[in-house]
Amino acid sequence: MHDSHKTRRPKADAPKGFRDYFGADVTERKxxxxxxxxxxxRHGFDALETSGVETVEALGKFLPDVDRPNAGVFAWQEEAVPGGGSGDWLALRYDLTAPLARVAAQFRNxxxxxxxxxxxxPVWRNEKPGPxxxxxxxxxxxxxxxxxxxxxxxxxxxxxxxxxxxxxxxxxxxxxxxxxxxxxxxxxxxxxxAADQSDAVLRTIDKFDKVGVDGVRALLTAGRRDESGAEIEGVGxxxxxxxxxxxxxxxxxxxxxxxxxxxxxxxxxxxxxxxxxxxxxxxxxxxxxxxxxxxxxxxxxxxxxxxxxxxxxxxxxxxxxxxxxxxxxxxxxxxxxxxxxxxxxxxxxxxxxxxxxxxxxxxxxxxxxxxxKGRVGGQAGAGPVVVTVMDRDRMADYLAMAAELHAAGIRAEAYLGNPKNFGNQLKYADKRGSPVAVIQGADEAARGVVQLKDLALGARLAAEVSHDEWKAQPAQVEAPRADLVAGVRAILAREAQRAQS
Amino acid sequence: MHDSHKTRRPKADAPKGFRDYFGADVTERKxxxxxxxxxxxRHGFDALETSGVETVEALGKFLPDVDRPNAGVFAWQEEAVPGGGSGDWLALRYDLTAPLARVAAQFRNxxxxxxxxxxxxPVWRNEKPGPxxxxxxxxxxxxxxxxxxxxxxxxxxxxxxxxxxxxxxxxxxxxxxxxxxxxxxxxxxxxxxAADQSDAVLRTIDKFDKVGVDGVRALLTAGRRDESGAEIEGVGxxxxxxxxxxxxxxxxxxxxxxxxxxxxxxxxxxxxxxxxxxxxxxxxxxxxxxxxxxxxxxxxxxxxxxxxxxxxxxxxxxxxxxxxxxxxxxxxxxxxxxxxxxxxxxxxxxxxxxxxxxxxxxxxxxxxxxxxKGRVGGQAGAGPVVVTVMDRDRMADYLAMAAELHAAGIRAEAYLGNPKNFGNQLKYADKRGSPVAVIQGADEAARGVVQLKDLALGARLAAEVSHDEWKAQPAQVEAPRADLVAGVRAILAREAQRAQS
CATH class of the missing domain: 3.30.930.10 (Bira Bifunctional Protein; Domain 2)
Incomplete structure (x- = not known):
């Protein structure tokens, strides 16, 4: 194939030093x-939300070096456009205190x-990223x-x-x-x-936790030799x-x-x-x-x-x-x-x-x-109930089952991938940490029932019992279609109780 | 005074087009x-939080014009530093879809x-700010x-x-x-x-709400004259x-x-x-x-x-x-x-x-x-109970009163400004939308009581009754110090009931 016209694809990467937070990373922090x-x-503090962007002038700290105002911050200059950009240097805030000082001054009346x-x-620091x-x-x-x-x-x-x-x-x-x-x-x-020594003294004091009294004494006076044998100059x-x-x-x-x-x-x-x-x-x-x-x-x-x-x-x-x-x-x-x-x-x-x-x-x-300390995370059953798709012409029925579960306050979704391979659907449910799979093929639909598969129990059985026993599928129960919500609730309650005991 | 050495003060302004959100603006949105x-x-969607910064390359849409890659976005070039900045163009995300596409590609396995x-x-757009x-x-x-x-x-x-x-x-x-x-x-x-006309046709269709069938017909064909009398060219x-x-x-x-x-x-x-x-x-x-x-x-x-x-x-x-x-x-x-x-x-x-x-x-x-539609905001009593300061040597007592209220789940604070002028303290409580002021001078302290001032009731009385009646201060009650929490609760409950009726 002739591919000289192939356009170069962009790299799918977050910029260096930036990361994405998925699922529980987001909700647990929240x-x-x-x-x-x-x-x-409760202590009478009011919420304030300033924007991520401030003028470099208001942020301060970075003003002196005009050639390189972005040391430590992400900064850029606005284009000077009549009626539009001001030509100001803007920057992402590096903490929440500098914007507060600006707000306290701007709205002091x-x-x-x-x-x-x-x-x-969020705050942003233009620092060398590291592990x-x-x-x-x-x-x-x-x-x-x-x-x-x-x-x-x-x-x-x-x-x-x-x-x-x-x-x-x-x-x-x-x-x-x-x-x-x-x-x-x-x-x-x-x-x-002396005034010109006080910074050096402060920096030395900050090392107290690491080097102890004798270390600080040495560093404040003539200096000391560190673990690697290097001479560290003293403050004098x-x-x-x-x-x-x-x-x-x-x-x-x-x-x-x-x-x-x-x-x-x-x-x-x-x-x-x-x-x-x-x-x-x-x-x-x-x-x-x-x-x-x-x-x-x-x-x-x-x-x-x-x-x-x-x-x-x-x-x-x-x-x-x-x-x-x-x-x-x-x-x-x-x-x-x-x-x-x-x-x-x-x-x-x-x-x-x-x-x-x-x-x-x-x-x-x-x-x-x-x-x-194990004080967040690891909640069992955080994944959604997955309503599997046995018959792609009946998507509306499967969506309606999920909607019934939603109305009952239960996290649930119909499988939206290619339903051809049922094993893939169960693998998907597994990846989602799903507690229950709902199954209704043509046979079940005709009989007005659903199969409810306790996936957590199934996983434990698969790990603990022989293949023959597992094949007996005690983790799967049949329920009348009308009892979908009640049946799912029963399994969720059993698993929640198990997680507590 | 000689002020040639006076340093220029930074302007206390958010950059043009950016704003601050205070109090209820933040909490109601949240x-x-x-x-x-x-x-x-509940529908099975997982949280994802990407960072505000992406590479311009990943964001796309703005790539062709290399001289001015920041049209529409806030963008800047990283310094190329060995082991540090990559020299990449970075930008603030302009929506949440482009970062999702990047994540879906980056983590597809x-x-x-x-x-x-x-x-x-938040998302950012480098557009001309307006009202x-x-x-x-x-x-x-x-x-x-x-x-x-x-x-x-x-x-x-x-x-x-x-x-x-x-x-x-x-x-x-x-x-x-x-x-x-x-x-x-x-x-x-x-x-x-024709392919080169379809954009113009789409733009015209988008005006259907405004100009109606006849307007769109004219714009799709020979054009029309708008309200101001100007000729608008048709698509042809x-x-x-x-x-x-x-x-x-x-x-x-x-x-x-x-x-x-x-x-x-x-x-x-x-x-x-x-x-x-x-x-x-x-x-x-x-x-x-x-x-x-x-x-x-x-x-x-x-x-x-x-x-x-x-x-x-x-x-x-x-x-x-x-x-x-x-x-x-x-x-x-x-x-x-x-x-x-x-x-x-x-x-x-x-x-x-x-x-x-x-x-x-x-x-x-x-x-x-x-x-x-009046479906958020305006909750009465959102301000904190203010514990006023009659005797600045007894700050610890006033802080302890606020802490007692906190422990009971009541929003409260001790007054932290200069306590000299008591009127200023009540003005402060008013500005804070405070429902109750707690007052304890030397006399009350000696008798083991507090005065509880129903500020909402006081404001209504001041508006509705004569000065003499108001002076009788029915909005203020005395309570034993031990009943601080119960007394405040009673006033809050009365005001909450009043707000509902």
Whole structure:
């Protein structure tokens, strides 16, 4: 065949770093988000949905480098068309906080103040894709804009604990750890850390979980040799300068009161530090009044949170149970949510300070945790009842059977493939996880009956019994056509009971 | 003040053509989509969520013009970075069908066949924004890929009717009209329309609703003068050539059988036309077996549907009730959903024909219709109970009151703004649509009571009674602190009862 005119076919691939979610991946995430939204709503937070696209200018963070404004974000320039495109640079949002800051500024005269809002939806990051790292993922945020009160932080922290429990993480399996960026700044002040060193110090502190006290001490001063033998340069503080920072990191005491006492010592004479400790003390009191005991929330100075924009309380929720990693080693599941106070984001637009605080839940990680604990998924009978097609001229009858099952609230469908090979229909039902196949050939139609095949029971019998026994097909029963719904219900009920027992 | 160093502030605006959805805008849409998803699920359709970003190559349609591949879509080129960006052109999806075709091709060996899926989510169009026209909006689709059977079309059409009713459109307020692109092709064949004229003929037929039989006759032949007096060029068919097309358009009879009879005559000797009529007849039979009477679905040849990719049955759901337009004139609400059979979309990728059929619901239009009919929104008491702050040192107590209400399932929040001015707190509660304000000053705290202010009743009294009567504040009751939840519940119940009566 001469194929020089054959047109090149497009590749059927999602772009690199993007993925598709099928069936339960979608519905289980949705069910989890619904439960979290209910908690947010009950706390007086209103839903907000901004669009996926913002101006690069409003998103901020990426402005300076005009030649390459899309580092980290997906960005493009609109064509400048009279009456149409503005020539603006547009970008996909990289989180839900930047759009909230824009909304809080744009609608500042219309929104209630304080404004409590929650938002759930996809965000996009133009990062190098990797295993398990995707360029579109879900976030689920709640924020209070316009309140400087530590009560706003305490409320968000308590609500996070409630949300995790509503999602299916029982008390005892998570811990929210709370710290204060102000306290940290006070400690840096007390330690005499120069402004140009503070970023390096923050990055070092963030490694505390990994390298411990001695590791951080070395990294803050002269440096250390890592496991591979490589020399890691230190920040260059003196031992005396590093001491307050180490005191800070290790200041978690037996209870919040002890921790707060240690922090008061660690910030020395720094006013910012004293203010931060006082705020943490208020937050601790309010959390106690809300019934948030140390099994749920603790003050823990070793939490830093990477983002530069935090200005007060910061917190992180960790799951404390162990899971097996890809190499079969036990490890703690780790962080699934975090947040804190950011008083500068709205000011970018308005020039006026607008205090704000909020939390972001990592939706995919939390869902993975619920799956790891067997708390979602695996529902038996999630597949539809399949009405098979024995006689293609009677499609209307088969569709009507499915419709009868729908009207009874039962998930069901008629087989719509080529009905010639009945074995293919049963294979299809198997692939769909179908609990029951309905069969009606000419003989059954004449007698006014249907065959109901319990596919789950059939599969178990096929696995457990001999071929002869299986051939006896005890998993198949005949029912009058008029009893279609009742017969299917009986099988579904039996299987549901079996799944519970 | 010297302000030469003042940095330029970013504009706090959503990009042109994009909008934000607040509160009930989000939750009412979500509730509607949840009801529709339940119908889709019950019919055996599985959820699918693809990402917002696809390769321009996979999306198709926009390929030829390489210099400007983003006409109609938002597109950008990835940087070609070793191990990172591919240099591909990426774009935001403009509908949910193109990504489905890509998924059906990419996962053809894993997906059940036929594959029934539903999808809900935002799509993006790079169009000139206008009043009420946005560049991001929701679609809500269901499609069956891999079945050529008219039963698949009938199932989708019946499911659309069920979905509209589940969303809140009662029977009698909508009508699904069904036609066939194959029948239309048969008519064009019978009419001897040249291939290069068929697009112009399709566009003309699409105007039938507006210009009527005589208008279409004129436009198909020599042209006509429109209302403004401008000459509109005709397609140039002869009267004899236009006759079968006019016969087709006006072939809707008193019932489906009569319509099908007229269509048989209209397609003359065209094989494609005869096949189309036979398929429509099967669809009509199956819809009848599904109990879809002429109050819900009819065969109506005047439905064409613009999209070029349809290859068989096409259909459209219209809302038949009248609403007032922006000028106060009565008009029918019009189309809220449409779809049809498209057998070519997956073939683009695989080279093999994969028959498919589906429906897309215009989410924003359907929601607007429900609002116009008063079937969503306006729930009294959707705002939270506001626990006011009389004594800022007792924030922990106020937070605890809100938490008690949360635990009882009542939407509530403590006031987090500056509590100095109590009037501002009540204004805030008013803005939030709060049903009840909880008040506890030092006096009440000492006596172990709370004041509960019925804000809805208070507002009615303020509107209806004299200032002196209002000052008597019958809308405020005192309750023991221990009865906080019971007292709030009593007021909410009274208001709920009032809203119903």
């Amino acid at each position: 069910a989890m988000l619904d439960r979290i939204a209910e908690v947010y709503d 219309d929104l209630p103040s304080p404004y409590r809002r929650y938002a759930m939806g 398990g790292r995707f360029r579109q993922f879900y976030q689920c945020d709640a924020d209070t804009v316009g309140s400087a009160s530590p009560a706003a932080d305490a409320e968000i922290i308590a609500m996070l604990a409630d949300a995790l429990e509503a999602a299916g993480i029982p008390r005892g399996d998570y811990l929210v750890r709370v710290n204060s960026r102000k306290v940290l700044n006070g400690v840096l002040e007390a330690a005499g850390v 503080l003196s031992d005396v300068g590093a001491a307050p920072i180490l005191a800070f990191l290790t200041s978690r005491g037996g209870d919040n009161a002890a921790t707060l006492g240690n922090l008061r010592a660690a910030v020395g004479t720094s006013d910012a530090g004293a203010e931060g400790v006082a705020e943490l003390a208020q937050i601790a009191d309010m959390l106690a009044a809300l019934g948030m005991g140390p099994d749920r929330v603790v003050i823990d100075p070793s939490i830093v949170r990477g983002l530069g924009y935090y200005t007060g309380a910061v917190f992180e929720a960790e799951l404390t149970f162990e899971v097996l990693d890809e190499k079969g080693r036990k490890r703690q599941f780790g962080s699934v949510a975090g947040g804190g106070r950011y008083d500068g984001l709205v000011e970018r637009f308005t020039g006026q300070k607008v205090p704000a605080t909020g939390v972001s839940i990592g939706v995919d990680r939390l869902l993975a945790a619920l799956r790891a | 509730a509607m989509l949840d009801r529709i998803a339940e119908v889709y699920d 894993d997906l059940p066949s036929p594959y029934r899926r539903y999808a809900m989510g 009420g026209r946005f560049r991001q909006f929701y679609q809500c689709d269901a499609d069956t890929v891999g079945s050529a059977s008219p039963a698949a079309d009938a199932e989708i059409i019946a499911m659309l009717a069920d979905a509209l009713e589940a969303a809140g459109i009662p029977r009698g307020d909508y009508l699904v009209r069904v036609n066939s692109r194959k029948v239309l092709n048969g008519v064009l064949e019978a009419a001897g329309v 068919l002869s009267d004899v050539g236009a006759a079968p097309i006019l016969a087709f358009l006006t072939s809707r009879g008193g019932d489906n059988a009569a319509t099908l009879g007229n269509l048989r005559a209209a397609v003359g000797t065209s094989d494609a036309g005869a096949e189309g009529v036979a398929e429509l007849a099967q669809i009509a039979d199956m819809l009848a077996a599904l109990g879809m009477g002429p109050d819900r679905v009819v065969i109506d040849p005047s439905i064409v549907r613009g999209l070029g990719y349809y290859t068989g049955a096409v259909f459209e759901a219209e809302l038949t009730f009248e609403v007032l337009d922006e000028k106060g004139r009565k008009r029918q609400f019009g189309s809220v959903a449409g779809g049809g059979r498209y057998d070519g979309l997956v073939e683009r990728f695989t080279g093999q024909k994969v028959p498919a059929t589906g429906v897309s619901i215009g989410v924003d239009r359907l929601l607007a219709a429900l609002r116009a």
